[in-house]
Amino acid sequence: MDAVSLIPTPDALQVHWFWLHLLLTLTTFLHFVAMNIMLGAGFIAFATPFWRGNDVMPLNAHIAKTLPYSIAFTINLGVAPFLFLQVLYGQFLYTSSVLMAVYWLSIVGLLIISYYAVYIYRLIDDKSGLGRLFIGAALLLLLSVSFLFSNNVSIMQMPEVWLKYFSDRTGWLLNSSDPALIPRYLHFIASAVAIGGLAIALYFEIRKRRGATDGEEWIKLGCNWFMVATIINFGFGFWFLGALPENAYDPATLYGKLFFIMIVGSVVTIIPSVAYAQAGRIIPATVWALATVLLMTLARDILRLTYLKPYFSLRELPYEPQFSPFLVFLIAFVGGIYLVGWMLKTVWNAKEVT
């Protein structure tokens, strides 16, 4: 039995795969930004008191206030890429999900518990004592969820490991045989801590511009986390690169060339980002960092195609056009952006009323 014979037959697309992939990449980027802020800020809130003591509790109070939002948006912005991923790669994703079904379904429970833990952390006044237990528990569970996601991506991209199903059909498989699994996971976590640090700096920068005077120290702290985590992440990144199959960055192939360009682009954009952050110029630092996240998202898309190249091509997906639902979606999407924009503007412009 070979892995190719196991790959399920895909269903037909309603629009050209390019549009679906564009939506997948765009929404994955948004999800990554939210996820990085959530996980990174949570990590910093838990870790910083270990050497700064209770001095950082004012910062943690702010993080506690915003964490429920970032979890909500991480989940919400994860729904869309999960949808488009299923449309384009469902035959791989569903299979990997079945193979690790128990872990996969446990994600829901882990997320519910961590979400409520974060709310409790927000609601209790004692952020240093009992509070650390809740933020620590939430962080641990979120890190577990990330690990399970990394595993699913790994199994999904490696049909050659699917044969393990025949020795365990009960949904307890993880892909420990993938040499890229651990560095991939650590690379993501370190990115999250870096972006989380920058998000903290940006949050207090915005407050400062609106007249608050309590944020200078936290802007510096956020920028330091950003720099340190980014430097560490270079190490994880090289480890990850070394663990990838050689054809991933083979310049003789189109995917290899594109992947190489994205990686170089990520390095080129993250350097000015760190430099701006150290100079206290948070807005340009953020813009460059977002460019890095976008390039890394694209690199990840290309990497997936490289892994699946022996088995799959987007061009081969069956296609039975029906454009009107797509049009309705675009109208709703634009309308949604307008509505959300109006609501945010209304709040931004609001003064305290009695």
Add this chain to the structure above:
Amino acid sequence: MNYPVWQLEFLGGGFLIAVIAIIHVYIAQFAVGGGLFLVLTEHLAYRRNDQGILDFVRKHTKFFLLLTMVAGALTGVGIWFTISVLNPSATSTLIHTFVFAFGTEWTFFVAEIVSLFIYYYTFDRLTKRNHLTIGWIYFGAAWMSLFVINGIIDFMLTPGAWVENNNFWSGFFNPTFWPALFFRTFFSVIIAGLFGFMTSSFLKDEELRTTMLRYSAKWLLVPFVLFLASSWWYRAALPPHIEVIIFQKMPQLRPFITLFLVCSGLIILGGLVMAIRMPSGLSRTMAAVMLVIGLMYFGAFEFLREGGRRPYIIYDYMYSNAILKNDLDSVAEAGILNTAKWVEHRHVTPANVQAAGRELFDVLCLSCHSIGGPLNDISRQVRMSSPEELNLIFATMGWERPYMPPFAGNEFEKQILINYLNTTIRR
């Protein structure tokens, strides 16, 4: 056939999806009706210039946010995760047919989250008008989510002309779309009243508590007539063969029909009782009981709807075991063990006959039967039947037992499966 089968034994037979789906849909419907409850109650507070009612709205919003945003949203994701591992083929069909309906629903979900956060955190920051507008935006987005999801859920029960023409709109605006939409809308208003009881019963001010309990009771009693009318319309819109399955052919569904009818009476009775002035402890207990009754009410309906779809997962198109209706003959001719992708024992020998029987069981039966579990336990059913009766069941599947798919394999495979049931399972 196309995907691996997750060997879920004890929690199989629909138990896992039933639990998560009923909890999610109950909370999700609360997220719709509760949105209307919030904004209309806020209007009421302004109209009466009553700070007590406004404070109640604020507290109720907190409860609403914590329940719908966390448990509601995540069990929604949970349904998606669950169906994709229990029936990936059907999930793939739904996703590919309705990708842009799901996408549209997601945009409403974004608007829901943003508006609900703003609504909760800006009671003191926004003008009354803007705050109410945000509340209406929340309700509008939540109801539109219901509108979209309703089309997809009812497509599975009554796909209508989609089966022939594969057209998105035929599937979305399927024969039960409109009655189901009204049914779910009125039900979500009733659920809002049930949750209103819960938060009202915790009010310390007795006068205000009684006022809000009576106000919540109206949310049950007023739409109830419309809810019953839409139930009748829903039933009338069902194709006759589905109605026969639900109300005549499936003895397993009778307890749920009874439960639905009993809960209808209890909801009315409970609504009237809650309007009576009573001590706070008693009203809290009553509110909790009413919430449980509401959950059972909705659970009974969901079991009936799911049961009516049998033996299909997408009616008239894909059987519960993911075999397409149109493929049945070709699969029977070639055999399951030769057709299914994720099968190891394609050639049956005396050494692997039990393993092959298990694989046939996994592919053909596991989607509906648990092994030793609380729902559709195959061990219990096999032990209740003699070997001859078991043969008869296989002979009548899909015909005299219309809630089971016809046996999809060839005669040899049928004997292997029966042998597996009579040996390993009967043991």
